[in-house]
Amino acid sequence: MSVLKHRSIAGITLPDSTIAQQATELLLEHGTEFIYNHSLRVFLFSSLNGQRRGLKYDAELLYVSAVFHDLGLVPHYSSPDKRFEVDGANAARDFLKGHGLAPASLQLVWDSIALHTTIGIAEYKEPEVALLNAGVGLDVVGKGYEHLSAENREAIVSAFPRDNFKQKIIPTFFSGFAHKTDTTYGNIKADVCAFMIPGFKRKDFCDEILHSPWSE
Template sequence: MRIADFPVPDTLAARGALAVAREYQSPAFTAHALRSWLWAEAFARVDGISGIDHELLYVSAVLHDIGTVTEFDNHTISYEHAGGHVGVALTAGAGWAVARRRRVLEVIVRHNWPRVDPTMDAEGYLLETATALDISGARPDALPEEFVREVLDVHPRGALAAEFGACVVDQAARKPDTAARRLVDGGVAGKLAANPLERVGPGSAEPNS
């Protein structure tokens, strides 16, 4: 398994999503988004999930945290809902049908669920599973070691632990009835620091070494 096995969708929506992410997010958050997309595609292969909408998965992964940035933050709703609505607007501009662009909202919102049933929402399951790996270190041994190292080499973690931890704490304080509060109460800062991916780099023996 290599990054080259998962080509970036060459579509208006995909290019637009990446442009928005790079313009508004920090490099660490955008790298997290791109790793999450690659982990999601890899989990689809490992878990035997077929028939997924690859463009939908890419756009949702790239924009899944866009609701945390100042320009799109919404004081009345969770950051995943705010980001999902950014995805709806972007894909409407790209000409997606109503039902499909609403799927962007669903997938982004569900990435913050404790668990998503893959038979109910395959793309939502994959993004939740992928972000759980990148943030909390869930299922660190599920993906091939060489693929994990390649992804981290191309999209390094940088200051993600500090940036995401501070961001979620802020979201939880301002919006205590949202998923951010559950993440903070669940010890997300400690999970970020202890994530095995933080210790993976060129020459590392294995993801959980």
């Protein structure tokens, strides 16, 4: 499970800067092989999407965003009370602060990770944010699958196998916030809780309105 043997896949060059290497080392140390392979596929899918659409983006920042986007699910980075996306975004920002990047770059990576599951908003932000969201969407639910050639798909999955992805990804998600299911209120991960917990009662926005302390 090492990215070092891969330099270019499906015509996309994997960043090999010090920042990229150190980010990868953290993913290998604290993540799982399943999350590692998913994260690298996401970077490649995101990059191919950007290439197809002619978007200008920072490949290194996109790579770091992809590497950290699910690290909020793992114990080392998981908080007791924040959304896993925020945990991953905070971890990436803390990591990048030690490399002297501009505040705008730190914020861009934070936004990319924090919003990567926020359907209907992420796609309208900066290219890095939109591309990470699209790459995740392609790998998880097949959004944009029709734009991926069979040759590129096979090259990417061969390098970073899906390994029974459909059956494993939902429990993997759940493991990252089973201890804080309230953080799924108002986002798609509430569906994961409903799938994994028999009789799960999710918070309801209309109930929140009707039971607020206001008299009218």
